Amino acid sequence: MMENITSLSGFAAPLQAFRPVTARPAAETARPVEAVGELTAEEQQQVQELKARDREVRAHEQAHKSAAGPYAGAISYEFQVGPDGKRYAIGGSVPIDTSPADSPEATIAKMQVVIEAALAPAEPSPQDRAVAQAAQSQLLAAQAELAAARAAERAGDGSDASDIAALTVEEALQNFAAQAYDFFNGVSAQNDNLEKLNIAV
Numbered sequence: 001m002m003e004n005i006t007s008l009s010g011f012a013a014p015l016q017a018f019r020p021v022t023a024r025p026a027a028e029t030a031r032p033v034e035a036v037g038e039l040t041a042e043e044q045q046q047v048q049e050l051k052a053r054d055r056e057v058r059a060h061e062q063a064h065k066s067a068a069g070p071y072a073g074a075i076s077y078e079f080q081v082g083p084d085g086k087r088y089a090i091g092g093s094v095p096i097d098t099s100p101a102d103s104p105e106a107t108i109a110k111m112q113v114v115i116e117a118a119l120a121p122a123e124p125s126p127q128d129r130a131v132a133q134a135a136q137s138q139l140l141a142a143q144a145e146l147a148a149a150r151a152a153e154r155a156g157d158g159s160d161a162s163d164i165a166a167l168t169v170e171e172a173l174q175n176f177a178a179q180a181y182d183f184f185n186g187v188s189a190q191n192d193n194l195e196k197l198n199i200a201v
Contacts, residue, residue, distance in 0.1 A: 006131050007093040008064045008118055043083035050080065050088035060121040061092040064128075068117035071097040071110065098135055104146035111139035
């Protein structure tokens with residue numbers, strides 16, 4: 001089965017989100033560590049911002065990768081060179097396998113991991129939430145497929161197929177409504193928390 005690889009990306013901010021580094025001659029581009037004290041106040045502030053961004057990006061992407069386990073690929077980063085000549089991560093992504101598994105049961109288990117991985121960071125990005133929502137849809141489809149298969153097995157045992165089918169549909173709808181409510185309620189709560197903390201994503 002061909003894998004469906006999706007990127008979990010929490011930091012798509014353009015490079016201009018940080019003040020551009022003042023152009024310097026090539027010989028001055030990479031400063032030794034001991035020369036950091038020669039930076040202007042503005043450059044020192046930018047270095048601190050880049051360090052904070054670097055820590056945030058790495059923590060965000062590592063949260064995705066750790067939660068995704070075997071379904072995650074290697075983390076990739078976007079870097080920006082600071083006025084101190086060092087590279088800082090300002091963006092990143094983690095590829096994750098979101099393709100259905102070989103059986104409904106396996107797909108359900110896999111999509112649960114994908115959802116957890118997509119929402120693992122403290123501040124999931126819109127792309128992260130989109131991946132989680134798509135995985136939730138696959139999970140519900142697999143649950144419906146599993147319910148239909150079990151209904152067919154019951155019918156084969158001599159049970160009333162029409163009653164079983166009606167019950168299965170009702171159960172599937174109840175599961176869908178409950179899980180959709182839980183999922184979107186969780187996303188709404190995360191958005192509320194971000195607004196309360198006044199954090200710019």
